[in-house]
Amino acid sequence: MERSEILLGKYGEEGDRLIFRVLDNGDFMKGVDTSLPSSKIASSISKRAMRYDLTVPFARFVAQHRNDLVFPFKRYQIQPVWRADRPQKGRYQEFYQCDADVIGSESLLHEVEFVQIFDEVFARLGFTSFQVHLNNRKILAGLAEAAGYGDGLGELAIALDKLDKIGPDRVVAEWMERGMPSQAVEVLAPILHEESKRSLEHIRGLIGGTEIGSIGLEEMDDILAQLDSLGLERADVVFDITLARGLDYYTGTIFEVTTDQMAIGSLAGGGRYDDLTATFGLKDMTGVGISFGADRIYDVIEHLGLWPDNLSDAPKVLFVNFGKEEARYAQQWLKSLREAGIACELYPLQSKMKKQMKYADDRGIAYVAMAGSREMEQEVVSLKEMSSGNQQEYGLEALLGLLGIKNP
Amino acid sequence: MERSEILLGKYGEEGDRLIFRVLDNGDFMKGVDTSLPSSKIASSISKRAMRYDLTVPFARFVAQHRNDLVFPFKRYQIQPVWRADRPQKGRYQEFYQCDADVIGSESLLHEVEFVQIFDEVFARLGFTSFQVHLNNRKILAGLAEAAGYGDGLGELAIALDKLDKIGPDRVVAEWMERGMPSQAVEVLAPILHEESKRSLEHIRGLIGGTEIGSIGLEEMDDILAQLDSLGLERADVVFDITLARGLDYYTGTIFEVTTDQMAIGSLAGGGRYDDLTATFGLKDMTGVGISFGADRIYDVIEHLGLWPDNLSDAPKVLFVNFGKEEARYAQQWLKSLREAGIACELYPLQSKMKKQMKYADDRGIAYVAMAGSREMEQEVVSLKEMSSGNQQEYGLEALLGLLGIKNP
Numbered sequence: 165m166e167r168s169e170i171l172l173g174k175y176g177e178e179g180d181r182l183i184f185r186v187l188d189n190g191d192f193m194k195g196v197d198t199s200l201p202s203s204k205i206a207s208s209i210s211k212r213a214m215r216y217d218l219t220v221p222f223a224r225f226v227a228q229h230r231n232d233l234v235f236p237f238k239r240y241q242i243q244p245v246w247r248a249d250r251p252q253k254g255r256y257q258e259f260y261q262c263d264a265d266v267i268g269s270e271s272l273l274h275e276v277e278f279v280q281i282f283d284e285v286f287a288r289l290g291f292t293s294f295q296v297h298l299n300n301r302k303i304l305a306g307l308a309e310a311a312g313y314g315d316g317l318g319e320l321a322i323a324l325d326k327l328d329k330i331g332p333d334r335v336v337a338e339w340m341e342r343g344m345p346s347q348a349v350e351v352l353a354p355i356l357h358e359e360s361k362r363s364l365e366h367i368r369g370l371i372g373g374t375e376i377g378s379i380g381l382e383e384m385d386d387i388l389a390q391l392d393s394l395g396l397e398r399a400d401v402v403f404d405i406t407l408a409r410g411l412d413y414y415t416g417t418i419f420e421v422t423t424d425q426m427a428i429g430s431l432a433g434g435g436r437y438d439d440l441t442a443t444f445g446l447k448d449m450t451g452v453g454i455s456f457g458a459d460r461i462y463d464v465i466e467h468l469g470l471w472p473d474n475l476s477d478a479p480k481v482l483f484v485n486f487g488k489e490e491a492r493y494a495q496q497w498l499k500s501l502r503e504a505g506i507a508c509e510l511y512p513l514q515s516k517m518k519k520q521m522k523y524a525d526d527r528g529i530a531y532v533a534m535a536g537s538r539e540m541e542q543e544v545v546s547l548k549e550m551s552s553g554n555q556q557e558y559g560l561e562a563l564l565g566l567l568g569i570k571n572p
Numbered sequence: 573m574e575r576s577e578i579l580l581g582k583y584g585e586e587g588d589r590l591i592f593r594v595l596d597n598g599d600f601m602k603g604v605d606t607s608l609p610s611s612k613i614a615s616s617i618s619k620r621a622m623r624y625d626l627t628v629p630f631a632r633f634v635a636q637h638r639n640d641l642v643f644p645f646k647r648y649q650i651q652p653v654w655r656a657d658r659p660q661k662g663r664y665q666e667f668y669q670c671d672a673d674v675i676g677s678e679s680l681l682h683e684v685e686f687v688q689i690f691d692e693v694f695a696r697l698g699f700t701s702f703q704v705h706l707n708n709r710k711i712l713a714g715l716a717e718a719a720g721y722g723d724g725l726g727e728l729a730i731a732l733d734k735l736d737k738i739g740p741d742r743v744v745a746e747w748m749e750r751g752m753p754s755q756a757v758e759v760l761a762p763i764l765h766e767e768s769k770r771s772l773e774h775i776r777g778l779i780g781g782t783e784i785g786s787i788g789l790e791e792m793d794d795i796l797a798q799l800d801s802l803g804l805e806r807a808d809v810v811f812d813i814t815l816a817r818g819l820d821y822y823t824g825t826i827f828e829v830t831t832d833q834m835a836i837g838s839l840a841g842g843g844r845y846d847d848l849t850a851t852f853g854l855k856d857m858t859g860v861g862i863s864f865g866a867d868r869i870y871d872v873i874e875h876l877g878l879w880p881d882n883l884s885d886a887p888k889v890l891f892v893n894f895g896k897e898e899a900r901y902a903q904q905w906l907k908s909l910r911e912a913g914i915a916c917e918l919y920p921l922q923s924k925m926k927k928q929m930k931y932a933d934d935r936g937i938a939y940v941a942m943a944g945s946r947e948m949e950q951e952v953v954s955l956k957e958m959s960s961g962n963q964q965e966y967g968l969e970a971l972l973g974l975l976g977i978k979n980p
Contacts, residue, residue, distance in 0.1 A: 182597070184595070186593070186594055186622070187593040189589070189590070189592070190610070192610050192614075193606070198601070198606040202598070202600050210595050212592075266920075274920060280907075394904070496802070512682060523642065527642055
């Protein structure tokens with residue numbers, strides 16, 4: 165939860181509309197002019213709002229704690245964010261973002277390392293084919309300038325960002341609606357097509373003469389050269405001039421990761437944001453960061469069946485509950501096993517054997533331990549290995565040995 | 573975020589007041605009767621609310637997924653909750669709870685294990701003196717009955733819960749305001765005092781004749797006997813009849829953990845809740861759980877200076893940045909070290925040596941690696957151990973060995 169003014173105005177027009185606002189408590193309607201439109205009333209009755217992303221609250225944090233931090237400052241953060249979007253497959257009103265950012269360094273080394281992180285993370289998750297799309301807001305600004313539409317970056321980007329959803333014709337239509345001059349439309353429309361949008365050389369020809377465009381191209385060249393010399397495990401890195409990213413605060417490199425194995429939109433994204441902390445009073449700081457969309461990544465892992473086979477949250481051993489006295493005996497064993505770091509349980513009730521064994525089975529528990537009066541007397545348990553059905557007696561030390569505890 | 577109706581009415585009157593509600597998006601005021609009081613308007617303009625605790629949303633989850641879960645079902649969960657309380661030391665509007673619950677088993681074994689968890693967690697965090705307070709709502713119900721105020725458990729508990737804050741005299745005053753009969757006040761007032769509130773025998777004398785009270789006493793005796801035979805590492809377990817817990821949903825054992833090393837209120841709590849899932853359509857299920865208040869525990873750790881000395885998030889090695897070519901060389905080393913699981917960084921800019929060394933110092937980085945043209949030619953780095961100032965050359969394999977990687 166953040167104070168509303170921290171979030172509002174940072175994510176563009178559409179972002180503002182999608183921010184969940186928190187109603188003030190108590191008699192919030194007191195003194196409110198109810199003849200105003202809802203959007204105005206909202207500001208009078210809600211002082212708090214839910215995080216829309218992790219980046220803006222992070223910039224607020226950095227500005228607030230500037231005197232306690234060592235710069236360049238790096239952090240990672242995994243937390244939920246909320247967006248009042250229409251829920252659908254791959255789009256949630258509450259979802260987890262996993263962010264990594266560096267604030268206080270203009271070095272392109274960070275851009276390179278973030279691409280390495282994308283590569284390593286998705287490769288480790290078992291993705292066999294995924295694309296890291298790269299673009300640069302400065303290249304887009306150069307493009308707007310070269311098209312004779314120098315102050316039009318915002319308008320250009322808002323429509324461009326929807327290309328995947330609405331297609332090139334409707335992007336062009338939206339550009340015209342938003343007042344893009346027709347000679348600019350003429351220059352820009354061709355870049356929307358598959359052949360040219362991936363061609364850095366084509367764009368270089370268009371914008372090489374603009375100062376901002378040249379800087380953007382230099383940055384892109386440097387990043388691509390570094391990645392080339394370092395090598396990546398599995399990611400395809402592709403320049404894509406149509407990558408715009410909706411968020412207002414990006415100023416340099418922008419990233420987006422997709423997989424051609426599932427049509428679900430971007431799985432991760434990010435970019436460089438100069439001076440985002442300035443709105444919170446910390447000037448002349450540049451930052452760069454990335455964000456993984458955990459829920460969508462989960463959806464893809466589910467869809468592609470990438471979960472490991474041996475993923476289990478089950479305890480290793482279940483002690484059968486034969487009654488009060490036997491349960492006391494088992495509790496002592498639980499205590500020793502748990503001290504050795506072994507997850508184990510005593511079935512909580514003296515239910516029928518069949519029910520207790522079914523529980524062990526349903527949970528995927530590897531061993532079932534049984535102890536009646538004979539075992540208690542001999543200070544052992546009868547241990548049944550569920551996969552083989554084999555049963556054998558163990559003292560505590562032998563059991564710890566079996567379960568891989570070397571020096572109990 | 574939950575649908576409002578999931579949360580409202582589950583936490584008592586005060587709880588409802590403290591739930592943060594989320595404003596609907598769009599034209600939320602349309603059709604709203606603005607002559608109504610704020611509390612009524614809230615229901616028309618907010619369909620969502622923020623979690624007040626983790627237990628009620630968990631009960632909703634269990635009811636919803638009943639067919640996919642194996643019962644007794646255990647889970648732990650660490651997430652933020654929100655309360656519109658007046659913020660003060662130890663009281664936050666947003667804070668993290670760490671919960672563990674079991675749903676679907678009436679066994680008191682769980683109560684015992686939760687006390688063991690309290691004991692282990694606080695001992696491991698370095699607390700030397702802490703108290704696990706135990707009571708049972710059934711004992712409180714028996715007390716109300718024995719005092720001739722059989723339906724008064726709710727009223728009795730609401731005021732009792734404030735004892736630490738307002739003292740015995742004002743609890744008695746509030747009981748009378750809430751309409752407790754004077755003969756009941758006469759029976760109950762004496763239990764508020766230090767000598768008798770900890771005396772299970774005193775309470776046994778008062779309520780032994782009531783059915784509900786006897787059941788509560790039996791449960792308490794069983795739990796205390798089990799804890800006694802198992803032994804605890806460091807927790808003081810104390811029966812406390814004045815422990816009431818404000819939350820409406822508890823029906824059996826209730827817990828609270830405090831430390832006498834700092835006056836900050838409870839650090840953890842919990843209890844048994846029969847049939848909480850029934851409000852979500854899953855009947856005849858009992859649950860029991862505990863919750864750690866992470867932020868308050870953090871406050872105590874801070875206050876008592878319990879953080880470990882060697883707590884560091886610093887990378888192990890910083891590579892000095894001597895320029896473009898040297899940085900490329902360092903990047904290859906970073907790649908190898910990171911593949912071996914060693915956290916390391918290249919200083920991102922070619923800043924003055926002094927500035928780069930100061931960064932290493934400020935971050936508490938153990939080793940600084942330097943490589944100029946000579947080292948690059950010989951495929952080594954000059955490594956400076958920051959604590960001793962010693963400097964020596966290492967090839968990659970030797971460096972991995974130094975950093976504890978056995979078979980690079």
